[in-house]
Amino acid sequence: MKSQATMICCLMLFLAIECSHYRSKIHIKDGDKLQHPEGKLKTGRIQEKCRGPCIPASNCSQPCAQPFHGEIGFTCHQNKWQKSTETCTSLSVETLFKQDFNSASRLPLAASSIPVHVLDFRAPEPVKSVAQGIRRNCPIDYACILDVVKSSEATSGNIAFIVELLRNISTDLSDNVTQDKMKSYSEVANHILDTAAISNWAFIPDKNTSSDLLQSVNLFARQLRLHNESENLVDELFIQAKGLRINHNTSEEKFNFSASMNSTTEGILGMIEIPTQELWNLPPNASQAISIAFPTLGTILREVHLQNVSLPRPVNGLVLSVILPEGLKQVLFTFEKINKSRSARAQCVGWHSRKRRWDETACETTLEIMNRVKCLCNYTNMVMSFSILMSPKSIDNKVLDYITCIGLSISIFSLILCLIVEAAVWSRVVVTEVSYIRHVCIVNIAVSLLIANVWFIINSNFHKKAQDSNWCVALTFFSHFFYLSLFFWMFFQALLIIYGILVVFCRMMKSRMMAIGFAVGYGCPLVIAGTTVAVTVPEKGYMRPDACWLNWDSTKALLAFAVPALVIVAVNLVVVLVVAVNTQRPSIGSSKSQDLAIIMRISKNVAILTPLLGLTWGFGVATLLEGTSLIFHIIFALLNAFQGFFILLFGTIMDHKIRDALKMRMSSLKGRSRAAENASLSPTNRSKLMNR
Secondary structure, X not given: OHHHHXXXXXXXXXXXXXXXXXXXXHOOOOOOOOOEOOEOOOOOOEOOOOOOOOOOOOEEEEEEOOOOEOEEEEEEEOOEEEEEEEOOEOOOHHHHHHHHHHHHOOOOHHHHHOOHHHOOOOOOOOOOOHHHHHHHHOOOOXXXXXXXXXXXXXXXXXXXXXXXXXXXXXXXXXXXXXXHHHHHHHHHHHHHOOHHHHHHHOOOOOOOHHHHHHHHHHHHHHOEOXXXXXXXXXXXXXXXXXXXXXXXXXXXXXXXXXXXXXXXXOOEEEEEXXXXXXXXXXXXXXXXXEEEXXXXXXXXXXXXXXXOOOOOOOEOOOEEEEEOOOOOXXXXXXXXXXXXXXXXXXXXXXXEOOOOEEEOOOEEEEEEEOOEEEEEEEOOOOEEEEEXXXXXXXXXXXXXXXXXXXXXXXXXXXXXXXXHHHHHHHHHHOOOHHHHHHHHHHXXXXXHHHHHHHHHHHHHOOOHHHOOOHHHHHHHHHHHHHHHHHHHHHHHHHHHHHHHHHOOOOOOOHHHHHHHHHHHHHHHHHHXXXXXXXXXXXXXXXXXXXXXXXXXXXXXXXXHHHHHHHHHHXXXXXXXXHHHHHHOOOOOOOOOXXXXXXXXXXXXXXXXXXXXXXXXXXXXXXXXXXXXXXXXXXXXXXXXXXXXXXXXXXXXXXXHHHHHHHHHHHHHHHHHHHHHHHHHOOHHHHHHHHHO
16 A cells, blocks of 8 residues: 555656746747746846046956856946856757656556556756767657747847757767758757847957858858759758759759848849869769858858958848859859848858958959849868958949049149139129129139039049048048038028018118028038037948948938038029019010129029039939949049039120120230330331341
């Protein structure tokens, strides 16, 4: 009886444990996350923030919240503590197999008939390595670690642990890789390639972690042996793999991928082609080719190498890996751009696993049409992964460079000539207040554009290594200021026209109009440019990283120029329309006064000049839109570069009063020269010469 009672108690205890285990299994289904009693664990929680004063370049660390182990490092930046590193992890070699050990120590319900002395509830021996645990618990595939890995938080520490886990599997358990093992392996990698985990890669202390992941996946896939002609090996959201059998008689083979950055976006296409001439180099016996596509790994590589000068541009397509037999040296890749902007030019590259950087010499771009890029790449054991990099947002085209150089030269020469002409005829053309203000506007427009063009040339030749210096800040500020002055003087000229049309009988004093003109023409640009510097320079967001010009990516400082310029162009176009409507009305009574005739001439000039400037910046807006044709960039470069010539032509030469004044000036100069010649030939002078 006593032994039976003991057996009943043991069985009741076993049933209680089994029910508890069943309830826990409900909460650890595939894809679920472990839950804390207070709710979902927050990645990177700490016990408390750093204490003490925040001294620039100083560091501190705080422990991670339970149940995580590790610490979070902080760096003092701009008088604030900012997270720099994180090693918070809830995973270990023991936790990977703890669940299976508990399961192994239990028996199913059918074991109720087994004698008590056979049951052994002793804890198993501790696991010394991942390979030992996997060989003991899941030798067929790696399903025994999937639940624990996929239910873990994607902290920086857990990501680093999982990468090390995959690396150990690739080196210690790659002797017999099957498709089931490849699938389990990829599910583990897919967990840390999720878009929700991308931001945490940046805080891993070892910046080569993402490179280790890529190399580990390629190494593991190299050991896979295919059995069918073609197989879809892996079809996870953030990693896909395909394989096929090939030989020297095989025609050209292709791998087609369509992977999305997340579950809501459309797939980004990628294609791998093995040329027929390359297949001829294969031996007669059958070989195999395996390809892997990573939609998010390019972003992760860019994130952890953000400060590395070897990767100044983001990845703009899938990262495609190939595992090919010996003898194949070249592969064709077709990438679809993620950023489909016309200005997002592509460069084909290969990832060098030993140098841990993109190698620009591994590939060459053979074709770039619309949103597709075709690359011819050299395959080696060190370069097995390929992608495209996005160049800076500018079109590198020699035609545009020639147009800009020639146009700026003509523009500067035209502006200098315009100022010389204005100085020569100034006293003859500024006979009224309206004509005086009009020529003041023309002179200041020419001066502003001339100085802005000079600053532009200096900026273009400014050494890139000195772009972080104060000189670059000064160059950017003065370019911004004088380009804005150009537009604000145009704006004041438009106000002058409206004033002349609407106010006929009451005239403002010339001194007051001049004060308003200089306040608008130089005061407003000074306020805008100065405010932009004051707001963005402390955050180091004033200039572009690749040029001495206003930043766009981080602070949108370029809006401080684009918005005022485009608004002024729009206002000037409206003024032209108002002038056109008013000039078509028949005059009543006597002929118009002299001032009204001057206003008409001003309106005619502005009606010609303003649409050209409006079209210039209209095409400038078009170049910022995605998918813009190269022809828009060429038209914009032509109109913008020859702007000084347009001012000389339409603002000075086409004004008949200036032409008349020039003729009179030339006539007076000829008259003076003839008078001097006649005086030198008079009888009195002749007798003086004879006496001498």
